[in-house]
Amino acid sequence: MPNMSLKKVAIPEQDPNIRKQNFKEVSLGYTVDMAIEEALRCLNCKHKPCISGCPVSVNIPQFIQHVINKDFDKAYNTITETNLLPAVCGRVCPQEAQCEASCVRGIKGEPVGIGRLERFVADYHLNNSHDEPKKPLTNGTKVAIIGSGPSGLACASDLAKSGYEVTIFEAFHTPGGVLVYGIPEFRLPKKIVQKEIDNLKAMGVKIKTNMVIGKVITIDELKEQGYKAFFVGTGAGTPNFMGIEGESLIGVYSANEYLTRINLMKAYLPEYDTPIRKSKAVAVIGGGNVAMDAARSAKRLGAEKVYIIYRRGEEELPARIEEVHHAKEEGIIFKLLTNPVKIIGDNNNEVQAIECVEMKLGDKDASGRRKPETIPNSNHQIQVDTVIISIGTSPNPLIRQTTPGIETNKWGCLVVNEAMATTREGVYAGGDAVTGAATVILAMGAGKKAAQSIDAYLKQKTE
Ligand SMILES: Cc1cc2nc3c(=O)[nH]c(=O)nc-3n(C[C@H](O)[C@H](O)[C@H](O)COP(=O)(O)OP(=O)(O)OC[C@H]3O[C@@H](n4cnc5c(N)ncnc54)[C@H](O)[C@@H]3O)c2cc1C
Structure with missing residues (x-):
């Protein structure tokens, strides 16, 4: 029934x-x-x-x-x-x-x-379940995966299952991408991500950390070492800023830096002495999942007042409904239809307040969302000692700068075709590096699709 x-x-x-x-x-x-x-x-x-x-x-x-x-x-x-x-x-x-x-x-x-x-x-x-994943027989063909976020992990897993000798190169000292450095423990316990990474290792996938491709070694140099194909899953980890006065004051963070200090560098654990501000009042600018994670983390670190400052209304908040609901339950204060225009510092160049204007929603813009418009003479200040900017991220330009023949679009995202192939032969890409900041499942799906294409490409080359 x-x-x-x-x-x-x-x-x-x-x-x-x-x-x-x-x-x-x-x-x-x-x-x-x-x-x-x-x-x-x-x-x-x-x-x-x-x-x-x-x-x-x-x-x-x-x-x-x-x-x-x-x-x-x-x-x-x-x-x-x-x-x-x-x-x-x-x-x-x-x-x-x-x-x-x-x-x-x-x-x-x-x-x-x-x-x-x-x-x-x-x-x-x-x-x-205590089953160890089986180690597939390898065909001896080496493939390099750059970046260990969900797109890289998915691509590595499918290629390893097809018999390739897969090595993941990761810039940070810990693999997992945003799953480890961005999304906080209270939403995604790190032992879960670790288990997936352990499974990959048991399948024979090698993971080399502290390897910033484009700085430590380039794709062309890896090619000389015998790698026959590449997957670039380097994400979109470079934070965007608003360009308003006061963004370089002490106490202003990008959400990525703030969350990396907390998650990857374990600032939330007393046994770690990772530097992080002991804030009393925090303004988080933005309304996505990243903003909710930063606000809820600031609350857990002891801030008495945490504001989400977002220029559109509740309906337009890009964060998951569940995250907004949890944030409200935890006492996060939502200042909607509010836009920051200036961060104000004290004599020591430390954040003292944020100046905002009130907004109203006008006609729909190119993105289909109603455009926020400033209400004249609505300037007001909110007293805060910390500002966390969470208005989006873009892909890092390093791979483009160091890989001749690889093209990006005007947002710095790698250009790929239907098969996830970049404009450079043998180099495939997927996840946020291609789409800009998106979701875990889309990144994972892209990694799987690229694995299929890499397999077809390498088989065709050996025919
Ligand atoms: C705080 C936060 C919360 C989020 N919440 C959600 C959510 O609730 N639901 C959801 O679906 N999505 C969420 N997202 C988005 C989601 O996490 C991403 O879309 C997804 O992780 C993208 O996967 P990826 O593999 O493309 O890249 P990433 O996960 O960004 O991984 C890229 C990896 O590549 C490494 N790298 C970068 N450059 C180099 C280089 N030159 N050499 C070697 N390695 C390099 C990076 O260090 C990183 O480990 C969130 C994102 C953030 C930041």
Whole structure:
């Protein structure tokens, strides 16, 4: 009998008043009984619109049927046919705009909690399966992956399964890309990412860290070392700034720097002495997931007041609804339709306040969103000692500068064709380096597609 409840089975969470003081995971995940109860809300409908809503076409109704039958291994195998990182995607994918947006149950009530079920299946597998991934036989052909974010990991995994000798080159001292340096522990525990990386290593993939390609060694030099094809998954980690007065004051961070200090350099753990400001009042400029992560991290580090300053309204906030909801529960103050014009410093050049203007929404712009317009004479100041700028990021130009023949577009993103091939023969690319800042699942999908193309390219070369 299907469960005809209009609401998803509630997921246990840490109490907001407790969790805003710690970095432990907010959402605690379903128990077996909760997962089955939620799975029973799926009508297993004929047209299965959820599958086309998923960027990597996970067979969602099938994995949910396996959950109903308590066959969690089969459920896991169904998901991982197309999704390498279910424990990650179950936690951070914007399901409300993808699979769940197409769910028939969403017409009258809440859609099936596909993300929550995916997370349950992945966690069940992590906690209960002790199978080591098999090391495939290698064909001796060397492929280099540049960058160890979700696009690089997905590409490496599929190429290793096809027998290639894969080496990942990562600029940081820890692999994982944004999953490790950007998304905080309270949304994505790092042990989950580590497990995926351990699995790759068990499959024979080599990971070389502290290797900034373009500085330590170039793609051409790697080619001389025998690498036959390349995947560039270097992300979009260079922060954009607003260009307003005061951005170089002490106490102004880009969100990437702030989050890297907290996550990768462990500023949130007392045993680490990573320098980070002990803020009392923080303004985070921007309204995306990155802004929410920075604001919620600042709160957990002890700030009394944390503001999100965003120039459009609540409906236009690009962050996931769940993240906005969690941020509000934790006491983050939303200053919507507000735009900063100046950061004000004291005699020591430290941030003292931020000057903003009020905005209203006008006609739609080229992006289809209503354009924010300044309300005259609405200048006002908010007293803060820290400003975190989170208005987007762009790809780093290093690969373009050091790889002759590789082209980028006007936003600095690598140009690729349908097969994810760049304009340089044998060099493929995907993820944020191609699209600009996007999502984990899209990056992973691009890495998988590029792996297929690299395989076809190398097979054709040896014919
Ligand atoms: C704070 C934050 C929160 C986010 N939240 C979400 C979310 O909730 N849901 C979601 O779907 N997406 C989210 N995203 C976006 C998502 O994480 C990215 O779209 C995704 O990680 C992109 O993957 P990627 O493999 O293209 O690049 P990245 O994950 O950026 O990885 C690129 C890697 O390449 C390395 N690298 C760069 N240059 C070089 C070089 N020259 N040599 C060697 N290595 C290099 C970098 O150090 C990095 O490790 C978030 C992003 C941030 C920053």
